[in-house]
Amino acid sequence: MSQTTLLPVKRALLSVSDKTGLIELGRALAAQGAEILSTGGSAKALREAGIAVVEVSDHTGFPEILDGRVKTLVPQIHGGILGRRDLPAHVAQMKEHQIAPIDLVAVNLYPFEATVASGAAADDCIENIDIGGPALIRAAAKNHGHVVVLTSTDQYGAIIEALQSGGTSLEARRALAGAAYARTAAYDSAIAAWFAKERHETFPERFTLAGLRREVLRYGENPHQQAAFYTDGTTRPGVATARQVQGKSLSYNNLNDTDAAFEAVAEFTDPAVVIVKHANPCGVATATNLSSAWDHALRCDPVSAFGGIVALNGTLDEETAVKIATIFTEVIVAPDATEGAQAVLARKKNLRLLLTGALPDPTAGGVIVRSLAGGFLAQTRDNGRVEESALKVVTKRAPSAEEMRDLIFAFRVAKHVKSNAIVYAKGGATVGVGAGQMSRVDSARIAVSKSLEAAKALGQSEPLTRGSVAASDAFFPFADGLETIVAAGATAVIQPGGSIRDDEVIAAADKAGIAMVLTGMRHFRH
Numbered sequence: 001m002s003q004t005t006l007l008p009v010k011r012a013l014l015s016v017s018d019k020t021g022l023i024e025l026g027r028a029l030a031a032q033g034a035e036i037l038s039t040g041g042s043a044k045a046l047r048e049a050g051i052a053v054v055e056v057s058d059h060t061g062f063p064e065i066l067d068g069r070v071k072t073l074v075p076q077i078h079g080g081i082l083g084r085r086d087l088p089a090h091v092a093q094m095k096e097h098q099i100a101p102i103d104l105v106a107v108n109l110y111p112f113e114a115t116v117a118s119g120a121a122a123d124d125c126i127e128n129i130d131i132g133g134p135a136l137i138r139a140a141a142k143n144h145g146h147v148v149v150l151t152s153t154d155q156y157g158a159i160i161e162a163l164q165s166g167g168t169s170l171e172a173r174r175a176l177a178g179a180a181y182a183r184t185a186a187y188d189s190a191i192a193a194w195f196a197k198e199r200h201e202t203f204p205e206r207f208t209l210a211g212l213r214r215e216v217l218r219y220g221e222n223p224h225q226q227a228a229f230y231t232d233g234t235t236r237p238g239v240a241t242a243r244q245v246q247g248k249s250l251s252y253n254n255l256n257d258t259d260a261a262f263e264a265v266a267e268f269t270d271p272a273v274v275i276v277k278h279a280n281p282c283g284v285a286t287a288t289n290l291s292s293a294w295d296h297a298l299r300c301d302p303v304s305a306f307g308g309i310v311a312l313n314g315t316l317d318e319e320t321a322v323k324i325a326t327i328f329t330e331v332i333v334a335p336d337a338t339e340g341a342q343a344v345l346a347r348k349k350n351l352r353l354l355l356t357g358a359l360p361d362p363t364a365g366g367v368i369v370r371s372l373a374g375g376f377l378a379q380t381r382d383n384g385r386v387e388e389s390a391l392k393v394v395t396k397r398a399p400s401a402e403e404m405r406d407l408i409f410a411f412r413v414a415k416h417v418k419s420n421a422i423v424y425a426k427g428g429a430t431v432g433v434g435a436g437q438m439s440r441v442d443s444a445r446i447a448v449s450k451s452l453e454a455a456k457a458l459g460q461s462e463p464l465t466r467g468s469v470a471a472s473d474a475f476f477p478f479a480d481g482l483e484t485i486v487a488a489g490a491t492a493v494i495q496p497g498g499s500i501r502d503d504e505v506i507a508a509a510d511k512a513g514i515a516m517v518l519t520g521m522r523h524f525r526h
């Protein structure tokens, strides 16, 4: 058989859980004169639409048994799919055992993933593990030289067209075979993940990662890199589940930054705004409303905010939208937006607006992964959150109530800043962010110099860090980082503690008369 030969379909097996498009496919096959074999529910739907169909059990002479656990798992079916039409021995054996060739298999599987997502009981989940379906798919995909395999309703259209134009090409069947194995692999991955979860096994010996390509991106982190965006089927509100209301496609960096911004803004219950650049917050604020939160977030580092990603933790209103629209912004992400806000943003054609419907739960667990040469690292999500009750005051002076509020705020922001992270905050807003430096003291200094720039923009000569509090994502290895913070005018500090020089650092804080609390929890982020 040449590469270009088109194969018609003389006999097809349709066994689908999702009946979408089934009738159209059945009609197209019938119109080509194909015999249609089908299982219980699929056969019923086809028959009701007036399409001639042979029940698999009539074809094989073997009934569906064990509540449908065994329907198609019989030699007449699998032999009909797997027999090679180009091997005389196969053809002879098929004839000897009265096995009729099956040229097209359309199967979509029991909805295991949806059943698990619905929170169904274990028995229900197990009953939704399809056995016969994957066996049919894998057999048909293996014998793609002779058989077409359809595993998704959105593949039907192209195959109907191909059949109407004389048949399917080897190239098309091979592409469908690849998609079929990817589908059964993803299905088995979901099943394995469910078993691991049931057994409270966070890191099973074999870790499978399955994703559905949502989009091929224009390029990756840089234009010479290729990239695509995959979703994993989880329903965590965020960039993967959001509805894009307007604007051009998001880039690789946009997606990454939007995720960082939205995860950060979900930390706060008061109206909050996070502005992100290069995956780091350059302004975060909470206030009594989003409009004020935007003003305060922007004030922290208006230079970096240019071309940033803005995340809000409530419904974007018109007043706030007008303000955000005054500066160049790449993406806005929020649970919702009023019609007025959407109308304002609609004038900015390139600005992307993503609506998520809800906020992610910052305390929810789950495993996150990152690749490295030869493998990937898996870890549980950083869902740690320090509450006031867990803090240990280690200095002579305890923080005031106002300082305490800002300390907790600053530490929550620091959790979302790349290490080494130093965050200065005042009045529920960041006033200086030092991110991603190789030494903690440099992060402390950079935050102050940025804060001085921000102060100048406001016509002030003192950095905004005067009278602020400071958070450090990890302990101070030496007193120098703390001394920089004191020099910047901060009056209280929050940090995990745990350094062998904690005593030195606490003594430096006492000497400066500032308050210090230890969290006992670190928030490294790389």
Ligand SMILES: NC(=O)c1ncn([C@@H]2O[C@H](COP(=O)(O)O)[C@@H](O)[C@H]2O)c1NC=O
Pocket: 015, 016, 017, 018, 038, 039, 040, 041, 042, 043, 068, 069, 070, 071, 072, 073, 107, 108, 109, 110, 129, 130, 131, 132, 133, 134
């Ligand atoms: N047991 C079997 O032999 C078997 N053969 C096909 N299935 C599945 O049965 C479903 C279709 O069933 P029905 O046509 O009765 O609605 C499909 O999702 C198909 O993947 C089977 N069911 C599960 O294992």
